[in-house]
Amino acid sequence: DQQVKQNSPSLSVQEGRISILNCDYTNSMFDYFLWYKKYPAEGPTFLISISSIKDKNEDGRFTVFLNKSAKHLSLHIVPSQPGDSAVYFCAASEKREKLTFGTGTRLTIIP
Amino acid sequence: KAGVTQTPRYLIKTRGQQVTLSCSPISGHRSVSWYQQTPGQGLQFLFEYFSETQRNKGNFPGRFSGRQFSNSRSEMNVSTLELGDSALYLCASSYIPHTGELFFGEGSRLTVL
Numbered sequence: 001d002q003q004v005k006q007n008s009p010s011l012s013v014q015e016g017r018i019s020i021l022n023c024d025y026t027n028s029m030f031d032y033f034l035w036y037k038k039y040p041a042e043g044p045t046f047l048i049s050i051s052s053i054k055d056k057n058e059d060g061r062f063t064v065f066l067n068k069s070a071k072h073l074s075l076h077i078v079p080s081q082p083g084d085s086a087v088y089f090c091a092a093s094e095k096r097e098k099l100t101f102g103t104g105t106r107l108t109i110i111p
Numbered sequence: 112k113a114g115v116t117q118t119p120r121y122l123i124k125t126r127g128q129q130v131t132l133s134c135s136p137i138s139g140h141r142s143v144s145w146y147q148q149t150p151g152q153g154l155q156f157l158f159e160y161f162s163e164t165q166r167n168k169g170n171f172p173g174r175f176s177g178r179q180f181s182n183s184r185s186e187m188n189v190s191t192l193e194l195g196d197s198a199l200y201l202c203a204s205s206y207i208p209h210t211g212e213l214f215f216g217e218g219s220r221l222t223v224l
Contacts, residue, residue: 097209
């Protein structure tokens, strides 16, 4: 039972444009959401998070949007840079306990 | 400050053997979690330890076990290895539980033949 789903395994975006990565969840008890970025041969690194009491959180070029009624969150990267090419995982938790991860989306930024 | 260190980085075992993986968390971090990453399955939670006590456990068979030592270092063990156990095993640490944000190591790549 995949409680966190990333339906796009891959995404290609031109450098300088906006990258939008999507994530859906089914467990209505999830109240804290995170995005992690993973380069090959490295562990995932934390990117940005959002609590369910907010619908948007911004950090530089990265913005996460949360739509609780649709159980959907998205990560926007503007502008996209070649160094953003990586696998992006969304994750969710209830009361910041164990994280449930999606299967990841491989983002490729085309120069 | 040194990051999360996992050893060994790569290992090959045969079916039926057992394996022990080690994780040293970031200095001062007392919570350690383990995840299994396989293609198409993402990262799946194995267990979490804090102050030498298992706080949470994922949906894995009893062949998967772990422990944490007084210095916060952690080990996980997989007994009677199966082909499906081939995966990247990731360890993550945080200062305390309930932070949500985890710091991951580079992982131990296990191949079972």
